[in-house]
Amino acid sequence: MKQLRILILEDLEADAELVKRQLVKAGIEFEACRVEGRAEFLQALSEWRPDIILADYSLPSFDGLSALRAAKAHDTDIPFIFVSGALPEDVAIDAVREGADDYVFKDRIARLAPSLSGALEKREERRKRRLAEDELRQTEERYRHLVELSPDGILVYRNSLILFANKAAGEILGTDPEELVGHNVYDFIETNYQALASQRMKRLDEYGFVPLVETVCRRPDGTSIQVEATSVHIPYQGGQAVLSIIRDVSEKKRLEREILEISGREQRRIGQDLHDTVGQNLAGAGFLAKALEQKLTRQASPLTPDATKVVSLITQSVSQTRALSRGLCPVDIVANGLRLAFAELATNTREFFGIPCSYEGDARCSNTLDGLDQTTATHLYHIALEAVNNAARHSRATRIEIRLTCENDAHILTVEDNGVGFVEGETQDQQGMGLRILDYRARIIGASLQVVSKPGKGTIVQCTLRY
Template sequence: MPLLKREIKCLLKMEGAMATPLRTLILEDSPDDTALLLLELERGGFDPTHERVDTAEEMTAALGRHTWDIILADYKMPHFNAIAALSILKQKNQDIPFIIVTGSIGEETATAAMRAGANDYLMKDNLTRLNETVRRELKEAVNRAALRRAEASLRESEEKYRRFFEEDLSADFISTPDGKILVCNPSFVRLFGFSSTEEAASHDLKSLFPDRAAWDRFIDALREKRKLQWCEVELRCPGGARVDAIANVVGRFDPENKLIEFKGYLFDNTERKALERQLFQVRKMESLGRLASGIAHDFNNVLTGILGYTDLSLLKIDETHPLHSYLTHIRQLVWKASKMIRQLLTFGRRQVIEPTPLNLNTVLLELLPLLEKVLSEEIEMTFHPDPHLKNVHADLSQIEQVILNLCVNARDAMPAGGRLILQTKNLSSTESDIRETPFIHPGDYVLLSVSDTGVGMDEKTIERIFDPFFSTKDPDHGTGLGLSIVHGIVGQHGGWVTVESRIGKGSTFKIFLPAVEKSAHAAPGREFTRHLPRRSEKILIVEDDPLLKAVFQRSLEERGHSVLLAENGEEGLRQIKQQTDPVPVVISDLVMPKMNGREFYEQVQMIKPGTKFLFVSGYTDLPDHQEWLKKNNLPLLLKPFSPSELATKVHDLLEPPTDAAKPEAA
């Protein structure tokens, strides 16, 4: 047999054939049968290296020592068999072609062996198919290995995609054209407040749009453009909360160009859009405030003139005169117009405020009797004060107006009755109420919340609720300035207003005001009109409006003063320089052509130190001037004012009242 084997090898070499290496594990108890198998393999063009085993232990050891290309196994051996061998191979999870070569085997046995994992079986007395079978199974093994690598690569790719999909911070989804959500990731679930992907998939994508028209516009745009890039969309959580998102969406179309599916991802843009709306609101209010300030200046000048001439006329007649009631009504209308102008200035944050330390609990307790009269009997009002509430630095009358406006607004939202809840609370900038509020700086705040159980508001209404002249009420039941004034007053005090509302559930307005450590003052009183003695001092009036200049002149001349007139600061300086007698008081407008009031004051103090000044102005948006006036302890009289107010201010400059002479408060 060895001689024949050498002859075969020599013959193959002479013919120039290259033998194929074949690592063969042979499960056989007969050395002669093993030699026949090797000889047949060599005849078929293989160059086998082999190991023969005939027990389970030897097979296990052989599988651990080497890598095998094929296993040729006798079906039955004294201490081992092919079925047991296949079990070992399966436990080792090795895919090695397994061919049974046996002396005799029944059809049922062969079928059982094939089911156990054998790739084929041959009879020992007929090995003509051996090489063909080996080559076939080697090729199949290569194909199976390639398939396993492809499947492993696919699984790895799928796992990478799954992890990317599930860990992606953007909200990913796939949907049908009618809005059925086929799949979505956890970020999509979180964005819309679902509890799980299953719950999200049970919802219709259409339901996340504000209305059907918005969904139709979205789908029509996708069908037309086939994909939407960086598209801003307004969506809704199932609970109704607004979600602003930036969408990137790609459609999948059939050969007839019909949309059959689309996938996309959403970036949460809600916070940025909210900040944009807040910033737009601030800029809009600032623009309106500047406009209102300019208009108010002109109106205040006109009202000052009307009020002045009205009061001067009333001094000339008694109450029995037929014109007395007409003039009195004119005077009342002037003050009513003045109040409207102050309201216009308030929502634009241009109104001059006189802040003092206040405790909102005290303010509310004093207002409760008035609020009970304002509210209807069907409304139940409750107040929950914080017993340790800090103070705020605020103008009392304006804070009272904020509270009254909010309570009236709540009353109107509950035509059939309900509950009005007032609450105060200390907050710090680390707490959630403030962290979620734009433009609030770190620090301590006092929160005033006004809640009602009324009809509530939708998102569109909330967006415009602080707009001047915007109202959901009938024209006869509101001016549309109430909440604008609230917004303006709170902003002017360094605070912020937020609103939460749902249709049918009511609304909650929250006012955040910076807290201060100063003690609260008692509410300021109202001065009685004083009787003033006649005076004879010389007064210089510097005013560019000739009608106002004339009314000021006559008001002071009625009190015995001699009056000098100038149209602007330059002319006023010439008047001062020309006078040989002292001019103890100068009444000057703050804003004038050629030389403003501040420059005029400084020039006068250089040539006539100690000259007293009373500044008047129709403008209220004068932060720089007000700071300068406060620093130099200079009085400011805001238009409109009456002749008696002007005379009183002048008298107090000439003869400052002592503590004992100060008027009592009413």
């Protein structure tokens, strides 16, 4: 312990010496300053700056309670102990209430050293607690600024009731943050997505967090926006709550959709060029090769077998070019319907890959399918196309089925194969990229995608689009 500066407020020199002898006896290193009156006491407080004050309660020109108040006004943290001949119980209670750390009777002076040590320990505890509280306040202030300045919306809610919303959350949801507080969080989720949100809340309760997901929110003015959201449990105001971070991705989705539409148009152009130029040129070459084969046959030429091979290769190339053209430029989905496009896909798969592939459509889907726009229909077609290509190229399947059904106000597109399957998360690079593209296309049109596969049990790809 460092040498203490002890201010002794005592009018009797003998009593002050008694105090000092007791402290020396206890092995406490200190420097003492004795004062008797108010002026000396206040001067010593400001100039001598003591570490602790030992004060008699009753003095001729000053009293201990006034000294205590003056000391606390100067420094609320300075330890203060009364060392007095006697203190009535009510006076002792008042002294402690005013901030005294302890009181020691002079006829029990042996208690002084433990009392002094205890007062210093309490001061150190108060100092540490104050530092911790200051650090906590600073941390809370930093986090408050981070939350308020965050470009992402932040919501805190318990039992689905919103307790806090930052400025960005209000901007994303189209209202003042204060207006969000007290509302049910489901009031701002599109009806078709509320069941899915409820499932995610169950996952949150089970695992403590929900990874980044996409959903559609509804603003008070009736407009809808696409958002990315992630949620986690946090302690909040004495209980457990949910913190959700939301980000408006409507513009991002619009740009992504536009890019895919441009890509689709370019694919269709390439497919049309394959059909109109390469395909026609190959067909012409095939016609000439066939004529040459017939001429060589009539002449019994030894080159006839070679000509026959050329005809066969050109015929195969024509078939492959047509299949590629149809894949890049499928039938006009809006004019002829998705059902015809899926049927054509099954036919092309059988011809190109030599794998039995069938299509089965639910007649109940007719009216709702006809109402799909070109972009949504095209993405659904490409989801089926990519799933079929994955199955044909990577699964070693001997059977592929394409099914389109309608259940619970949703179109359900299913592509199932009996191939080797895979362990989810351990797909090959090309196949894994294909699955990511499937999921990406599904999210673009607001659909959900589920892939179920087990080694040796085949794979089921299912896309659900609500209408």
